[in-house]
Amino acid sequence: DIQVTQSPSSLSASVGDRVTITCRASQSISNYVNWYQQKPGKAPKLLIYGASSLESGVPSRFSGSGSGTDFTLTISSLQPEDFATYYCQQTYRFPLTFGGGTKVEI
């Protein structure tokens, strides 16, 4: 199975900060990475698919990059509503796997 390692597992940031979350795959997965945001008690929300394509309706302060084994999700200017847990997911090969999550806190 392809392992997906997210880092950091949590981070503290302030409104206006630039935040970067990393996802590393155990083997090359081309650009088959999706990113999700989950708030407590809510269903996850798709932010980025195909490593860098922004889902419709998602603010442009979210961006994704990377290919091969290393991927990043960047929030250019953190807003109050962005405090949440973020997950990457590899969809290159079955079984599909999620990273362990990154909790973004104040």
Added chain:
Amino acid sequence: EVQLVESGGGLIEPGGSLRLSCAASGLTLSKAWMSWVRQAPGKGLEWVGRVKSKTDGDTAEYAAPVKGRFTISRDDSQNTLYLQMNSLKIEDTAVYSCTTVNYGYDASNIWGQGTMVTVSS
């Protein structure tokens, strides 16, 4: 607007069976690729399985921990997706959500609110 509503969760003893439902509105389920994802209490997301649309072959893939025990199916007349869960284990305890799958990257773009399954004696 596409909406997914799961139901069928509850408390079940180890070894038991349960069938979860995912009622879809705003889309024709037979034409959709769908997945199930679960989340154990306080834990991260875990992919359970995915089924292609009927037009694309209606085949399913499953995660190793559930393969052979869980089956995804659908009832086109009810526009409902199912997850049949047999031989349930304590570690299957989780909120189960159905999602639509899109964009050629198996991206789960629409999620239901989830239904809780508790496996306990």
